[in-house]
Amino acid sequence: MSVESLQGTVAIVTGAGSGIGRATAVAFAQAGAYVLGVGRRKDALDATAELHPGIAIHSADITAAGAPEAIVDIAVGRWGRLDVLVNNAGATRVMPLGETTAEGIAGLLELNVTAPSLLAGAALPHLRETRGSIVNVSSTYGHRPLPGGAHYAASKSALEQLTRSWALELAADGIRVNALAPGPTESEALAAAGLPQDMLDQIKRDEAARIPLGRRGKPEEVATWVVRLADPGSTWLTGQILTIDGGLELT
Numbered sequence: 001m002s003v004e005s006l007q008g009t010v011a012i013v014t015g016a017g018s019g020i021g022r023a024t025a026v027a028f029a030q031a032g033a034y035v036l037g038v039g040r041r042k043d044a045l046d047a048t049a050e051l052h053p054g055i056a057i058h059s060a061d062i063t064a065a066g067a068p069e070a071i072v073d074i075a076v077g078r079w080g081r082l083d084v085l086v087n088n089a090g091a092t093r094v095m096p097l098g099e100t101t102a103e104g105i106a107g108l109l110e111l112n113v114t115a116p117s118l119l120a121g122a123a124l125p126h127l128r129e130t131r132g133s134i135v136n137v138s139s140t141y142g143h144r145p146l147p148g149g150a151h152y153a154a155s156k157s158a159l160e161q162l163t164r165s166w167a168l169e170l171a172a173d174g175i176r177v178n179a180l181a182p183g184p185t186e187s188e189a190l191a192a193a194g195l196p197q198d199m200l201d202q203i204k205r206d207e208a209a210r211i212p213l214g215r216r217g218k219p220e221e222v223a224t225w226v227v228r229l230a231d232p233g234s235t236w237l238t239g240q241i242l243t244i245d246g247g248l249e250l251t
């Protein structure tokens with residue numbers, strides 16, 4: 001890995017106030033990039049920014065009208081360029097078919113599909129200038145079935161297809177587009193899904209038991225691969241979905 005090549009580059013990381021996004025913001029900053037960490041909770045972003053002086057923050061709901069353009073403008077206005085967009089912010093939702101609502105579907109798609117698309121679109125002119133890259137954070141459920149969470153899985157499937165299509169669409173511009181598909185990773189994601197603590201603990205135990213390496217992942221173990229996918233040294237890698245899940249995919 002040639003992390004030195006990220007020195008002085010500029011990265012936007014969404015969902016940087018916790019979990020994989022926080023670890024990713026820190027990993028980019030440690031690799032020498034200037035990072036704009038985005039999320040809704042200012043206090044959570046402040047805690048991320050305290051971890052490295054290379055991290056600046058912007059509090060925003062990425063699904064709000066005009067937010068994607070504003071986020072890109074802030075990064076480019078501050079540092080004069082944009083090299084990497086990490087579409088990490090996302091949410092899961094337990095929604096069995098019998099309880100599926102239009103509002104539930106729309107919310108998942110808006111956050112996991114529409115907002116990353118509009119961010120990528122807003123970033124595009126700047127990524128063209130730097131021949132930069134986009135990393136989308138999917139999930140192992142982007143290509144595995146998830147009973148009881150079908151629309152989360154479908155939203156991540158969509159993100160994986162966007163990744164492949166954009167990779168071809170933007171190849172002539174020298175922009176690489178890849179995705180990371182993490183397996184169960186320690187973060188605030190499950191708690192944010194609104195499940196009771198005893199159910200959360202049970203899910204975590206079940207997941208750890210199913211993972212060949214015997215445990216859930218740590219955000220840092222995922223973040224290091226986000227950086228590798230974005231690294232300008234990965235010159236010939238585009239359109240790929242890298243699963244990092246302790247071997248779960250093989251079971």
Ligand SMILES: NC(=O)c1ccc[n+]([C@@H]2O[C@H](COP(=O)([O-])OP(=O)(O)OC[C@H]3O[C@@H](n4cnc5c(N)ncnc54)[C@H](OP(=O)(O)O)[C@@H]3O)[C@@H](O)[C@H]2O)c1
Pocket residue numbers: 014015016017018019020021038039040041042044060061062063088089090091092111137138139140181182183184185186187188189190192
């Ligand atoms: N953890 C896992 O097991 C796992 C597995 C596979 C894939 N993933 C994916 O990994 C990504 C990161 O999740 P995580 O596991 O690190 O969970 P997390 O700790 O819940 O992080 C999600 C982040 O997204 C931000 N966010 C949510 N809605 C937002 C919005 N409307 N606007 C701006 N920011 C928003 C949240 O911050 P605010 O609430 O402050 O906005 C939060 O910091 C997600 O795309 C998730 O689907 C996670």
